[in-house]
Amino acid sequence: MNFSIKRVNSIFIKDWKDLQKNNYILFTLAIPLVFAVWLGRIGAESAIYNTYPIILSLVLVGSLIQAAMVAEEKEKNTLRGLILSPASTTEIFLGKCALSAILASIVIIASVFLSGYNVPSPPLFSVSVLLGLAFYLAIGTIIGLISRTVMDTSIIGVPVLLIFGISFKSLVENETALMIINYLPNEALNTIWVDLNNGKGFSGIIENILILLAWVVISIVTTVIIYRKRRVD
Template sequence: MTFSMKRALAIFQKDYKDLSRNLFVSSTLIMPLFFAVFYSRIGDGGVDITYFVINITFSLVAIFVQCALIAEEKEKNTLRGLMLSPASTLDILLGKSALTFVTTMILIVASSFLMDYAPKNLAVIALALIVSTFFYIGIGTMFGLMTKTVMEASLIVMLPFFFFSFSPMLLPLEDRFAIIGVLEYLPNVLLIDVAHQVEDGANFGAVGLELGLLTAWALAAFVGSVVMYNRKQTD
């Protein structure tokens, strides 16, 4: 797969215009900030509350916005035009992911600021958040390719929203239900684990396993989105 920065940038600009005109999708960008303000007013909820808001941001922005942008292309029958254009698979997927990535990172930084979250090792947390963003964008891409309209996209993303936002709350039940232990290997739980270890003074070496697993999840999501995109392109 070849890559053209010019083509990817053109797709980025097009998505920016589409998102700014679609109030239904762009209005969801306010929700993470609402949750951040709400929990900051309650008091210091610690790392768990902070990452509850961050995981909501991943679901509402990285997954939903990415899913909606692709679904809108399909709804307007413009995605097929992109597929038949000289742009490569990498041009299209990275171009359509760039806006979501930038928006997600801005909202995470803004939410962290509102909640007065200052990690002890910013480099480790920044890397974990970036890798996690790639994973959720990959999930959003796959869900977008599965849907046909923006309304359908808004419904289908409810599943990952509840799963990735609220599944960490089930971990205290691990002693009663052994299968819940599987949740510890999910990217949202791994991210929270990294955050707790960083607060205890961990560096890159101490969280190497968790970062490796997060990277594996991100690569799996990327490969899955490429495979699904190529299949849709063939169809």
């Protein structure tokens, strides 16, 4: 089957029309922006603080909104029709992730602007954000696929996203636990941004870039496996 941009666009447009009717999603979009405005007003200078809205955007917009949209398709029994349509797995994934990716990108850019964060090494910073976005979109899709309803995405998603969205390093003293935490995607992102802010180049962040890349591959493969299982069901 040949790839069709028209099928991807049709899925994207449908999601866009559904989004305009969903006040929950529109409210969620505003949370990182409000936090960014607050950081801008207090004049936070720490790189860690200034990147919080970015992580928040990835978690809330990239994952929770993505999960809600996928679960809403299931709740309305429209996902079954989409799965059985001529659209390929790649087309469905691209179409379903496109809106969340665009929204997350807009919110991230706006958050950077509103918080007054001076982005170090924009090309390397952008690469890290794109890898992070790919991971969180995949996690959101997984949550949506295993949830029965939109309400379930909060029950299932919040504990998962707490692990991948909040840094626990300051609360942990055990060296083994700290080593494990350092391999989490959110910690890899934070480390990359701090290192870039301290003047390091590609060679200084390559290890964490590879960690992120590994998480992206694992999450996408897991998404495809769960999707195919749902397709058979």
